[in-house]
Amino acid sequence: MATSPEPLSFAVHSLPDPRASTVQRAGRWKMLVVLAMCAAPVVASYFTFYVVKPSGSAYGELISPTVDMPADLPLTDLQGRTVTAASLRGQWMLAVAQPPECSAACERQLFVQRQLREMLGKEKDRVDKLWLVPGDAPLRPELVAAVSQKGAEVTVLRVPADRLDAWLKPAAGKMLADHFYVIDPMGRWMLRAPGDPEPTKLKADLVRLLKSSAFWDPAGR
Secondary structure (H helix, E strand, C coil), X not given: CCCCCCCCCCCCCCCCCHHHHHHHHHHHHHHHHHHHHHHHHHHXXXXXXXHHCCCCCCCXXXXXXXXXXXXXXXXXXXXXXXXXXXXXXXXXXXXXXXXXXXXXXXXXXXXXXXXXXXXXXHHHHHEEEEEEEECCCCCXXXXXXXXXXXXXXXXXXXXXXXXXXXXXXXXXXXXXXXXXXXXXXXXXXXXXXXXXXXXXXXXXXXXXXXXXXXXXXXXXX
């Protein structure tokens, strides 16, 4: 007489097939392995920059732990259109936080911002220039024209001052406008540098970041 492959059961329902649970466990392990493989490049790049630091110490101040850009950060462009924080992800950003009046120091910082990106050569397409403007006062027309020049465009976004202050922080005794802020492709603020920097030294920081993330961060969003 043929025997049943299932174990004898006195319950109304048959017992779980041990083979099925084995398959489920194997599936979970495979999923964990895939997730680990996806995360490994990001973890490795951060380890390289924060711990190994192959090209020497950072010129700017590393922010540890990094600070996520708030998902609900209220951003609008100069035409008043809403811009989501999520839309900024996928690209390194070299950001400044300057008021709409934009003094001579502000204009110089915007010039240095442009020069720093150009100094990156073929890697410049992996970095966007971002100007965060607290408040809603109008910008001077000539300034808007300058940051809108073809090939030298700056992403200019307005954000309430209190929300900007809650995310980015200046060094002790400084103001937000006194710094450059480097934001990674995942939307995390991770480095703060002087607003009037030694360009070659800040460029070196950017080069190290781009080099350490080259195997997981392609150009463009």
